[in-house]
Amino acid sequence: MAKGLTTTVLHADRQSEIEHGAVHKPMHAAVAYGYRSSRDLAAVFQGDKPGHVYGRQGNPTTSALETKVSLMEQAVGTVCFSTGMAAIGSMMVALLRKGDHVVSSQFLFGNTNSLLQTLAAIGVDVTLADATDAAAVAAALRPATRLVFVETIANPATQVADLAAIGDLCAAHGVLYVVDNTMTSPWLFQPRSVKASLVINSLTKAIGGHGNALGGAVSDTGLYDWTTFPNIAAPYKKGKPATWGMQQIRKKGLRDLGATLSAEHAHRIAIGAETLALRMDRACGNALRLAQWLEAQPGVALVAYPGLASHPQHGRAREWFRHYGALLSFELRDGIDCFDFLDALELVIKSSHLGDTRTLAIPVAHTIFFEMGAAQRAQMGIGESLIRLSVGIEDFDDLQADFAQALGRTAA
Numbered sequence: 001m002a003k004g005l006t007t008t009v010l011h012a013d014r015q016s017e018i019e020h021g022a023v024h025k026p027m028h029a030a031v032a033y034g035y036r037s038s039r040d041l042a043a044v045f046q047g048d049k050p051g052h053v054y055g056r057q058g059n060p061t062t063s064a065l066e067t068k069v070s071l072m073e074q075a076v077g078t079v080c081f082s083t084g085m086a087a088i089g090s091m092m093v094a095l096l097r098k099g100d101h102v103v104s105s106q107f108l109f110g111n112t113n114s115l116l117q118t119l120a121a122i123g124v125d126v127t128l129a130d131a132t133d134a135a136a137v138a139a140a141l142r143p144a145t146r147l148v149f150v151e152t153i154a155n156p157a158t159q160v161a162d163l164a165a166i167g168d169l170c171a172a173h174g175v176l177y178v179v180d181n182t183m184t185s186p187w188l189f190q191p192r193s194v195k196a197s198l199v200i201n202s203l204t205k206a207i208g209g210h211g212n213a214l215g216g217a218v219s220d221t222g223l224y225d226w227t228t229f230p231n232i233a234a235p236y237k238k239g240k241p242a243t244w245g246m247q248q249i250r251k252k253g254l255r256d257l258g259a260t261l262s263a264e265h266a267h268r269i270a271i272g273a274e275t276l277a278l279r280m281d282r283a284c285g286n287a288l289r290l291a292q293w294l295e296a297q298p299g300v301a302l303v304a305y306p307g308l309a310s311h312p313q314h315g316r317a318r319e320w321f322r323h324y325g326a327l328l329s330f331e332l333r334d335g336i337d338c339f340d341f342l343d344a345l346e347l348v349i350k351s352s353h354l355g356d357t358r359t360l361a362i363p364v365a366h367t368i369f370f371e372m373g374a375a376q377r378a379q380m381g382i383g384e385s386l387i388r389l390s391v392g393i394e395d396f397d398d399l400q401a402d403f404a405q406a407l408g409r410t411a412a
Contacts, residue, residue, distance in 0.1 A: 005072060005187055006277045012068045013270075024271065025064035027263040031055035047238055047247065057255050061263040065270045066217070069207075072186035072273070073199050075219035077246040080266065082259040084182060084202025085111050087216030090253030091198065092147070095176070095245070097231050098123035101144040105131030105161055107154035107380055110369045112180070132313060134165030141169075146231070147176045152191070153183035153317075155354070156329045156364045156388040157381035158304045160313035163320065167195030174228050182206070182355070187277045188284070188322045197224035198245070203269045205355025206326070209279050213268035215261050218253075220246050279357060279393055284323035286359075286399060287391035291328045293400055299411035302331040302383070326391045327354060329364070331383045336410050338363045338385040344406035347398060354390030359399060364388045 003011075013025045033052045035041040044051035052059060058066075058080070066078040081087040096102065096119065104116055106128035120126045130136040131150045148170050150161040163179065170177035178198045179191035185206040191199045201207060203215030226232055226244040236247040254260065284307075291305035303310075306317035307324030317324055332338055342350055342361055351360040352368055362368065365384045369377055374384065391399070 004277075006274070008071050009068055009273050009276070012071055013064055015067075024267070025061055027267045028060045029263050030059065056258055056260045057250065058260070059263050059266075061270075062261050062266040065203075065215075065261075065266045065273075068270060068273055069186075069201065069203070069217045069219055072207075072276075073181070073201075073219040074190055074192050074221070075199065076222035076242055078217050078219040079246060079250045079254055080203070080261045081216040081218070081254060082261050082265075083214045084200065084204060084216035085115065086257075086259030087200055087202070087218050088112060088180070089115050090257050090259055091178070091200070091218045091249055092119060092124075093257060094249045094251075094253035095229075095231055096124050096146060099125070099144060100146045100231070101125040101127065101142045102147045102149060103127050103129055103137055103140045103145055104149040105129065105151060105154065107131060107157060107159045107161075108151060109155045109180075110364075110372060112149075112151075113372060113376075131161040131166065132159050134162040134169055137162075137166050138169050141173060141175070145173070145175055146229075147178055149178045149180070151180040151183060152189055152321075153306060153325050153327065154380075155183055155327065156369075156386065158306055158311070158325070158327065158329060159381065160306055160311075160316050160320075162316070163191070163194040170197070171195050171223075174225070176224060176229065183325055183327055184321055185276060185280060185355075187280045188325065189320055192221040192223065194320075195223055196221055202355075204353075206280060206283075207276055207355075208269040208272040209276065209355060209357060210268075210272050211353055211356045211358075213265040213272070215265055215269045218246075218249055280323065280326065282393040283326035283357075283391050286393065286396050287326045287328055287389075288324060289396055290389070290391060290399060290403070291330075294328075294330050294403065297407060299333055299336055299407045300330055301333040304329045304381075327388065328391065329386050329388045331385050331387070333411075336407075338387055341406055341410045342387065344409045345402055346405070347394065347402040348389075354388075356390060357393050359392040359394060360390040362388050 043049040069078040127140040129140040179196040180200040182202040199219040201217045288307040295303040305328035
């Protein structure tokens with residue numbers, strides 16, 4: 001009988017033997033791993049036997065976390081990295097070649113957008129498309145298209161991609177479909193359900209959940225036929241074809257680029273993951289109530305949150321997601337300075353992070369999206385006064401009171 005996500009994560013380590021009867025996989029800080037048999041060492045290096053050879057390619061603590069993430073995403077395998085951006089970048093470097101084509105949502109986290117610009121500079125063609133409309137993605141496909149990349153809920157303007165239709169499109173064309181699940185997390189949504197090939201999670205965010213560890217993951221859903229992917233190198237065409245993509249990402253991405261997740265951070269993330277569902281239920285509930293309250297305030301011009309009936313993709317979000325997420329954005333009416341408003345908040349923390357237990361706010365056009373310029377921000381639906389909120393698990397009445405007093409002080 002299948003168990004729920006929280007039960008599965010809580011008891012995942014115990015599915016294999018844990019040293020000294022511990023209930024959690026302990027931290028393994030070793031860099032080198034010794035073998036009694038040199039033949040065994042060679043077999044592990046060549047991928048013929050499981051094991052660890054060098055800390056840059058992983059350790060038992062990270063392996064235990066990879067198992068947890070795979071279980072959460074119903075994946076056949078996961079590779080963990082030092083950050084979410086390291087996961088995206090290493091995956092793309094491992095799988096793409098000069099002359100390949102990528103179709104990406106135009107509604108993206110700023111650093112992911114910057115990464116795509118870097119790939120374009122070294123010979124990978126990139127087309128940005130409106131991922132809320134699968135027809136726009138279809139129109140962007142070419143014979144050289146290797147990969148389509150989308151976020152479930154866009155950061156920060158909360159557009160919801162046409163996930164199911166894009167999944168059908170990629171399956172029909174044999175294109176790798178990569179879905180960044182960070183804004184929803186495996187508790188709210190599992191991209192495998194829309195035929196995603198690979199799933200990205202920034203483990204720093206909701207899965208870790210406490211702002212005390214960096215990490216990222218790439219998970220393979222097992223739905224993509226890697227025998228059709230032209231860029232798998234011969235050394236990684238070993239064993240079952242379903243494992244080829246992860247083998248290449250682990251070797252050419254993790255090993256060669258070296259964005260290794262430390263044992264300490266892997267352990268912290270694994271502990272945080274145990275309460276993912278509890279935290280997300282609370283944070284998403286707070287976010288929905290706060291979005292509804294903000295939308296009714298005369299000092300607020302716009303609220304972007306998929307849980308609101310006014311959101312263009314509300315119906316899509318209601319159909320696919322358990323909750324609507326803990327991220328929302330809003331714009332103040334003319335005459336209210338966004339910096340003055342943010343500085344008037346007393347409980348909410350001004351910070352670039354998200355997915356924390358604490359509510360965080362940031363003026364995105366002036367910070368994390370500043371580099372891209374006003375024209376591209378406008379294309380992404382990012383107004384110059386847009387404020388992004390990552391809603392935490394505080395008592396809702398306290399959050400509402402903080403926003404009410406800040407509006408009262410700055411809207412006069």
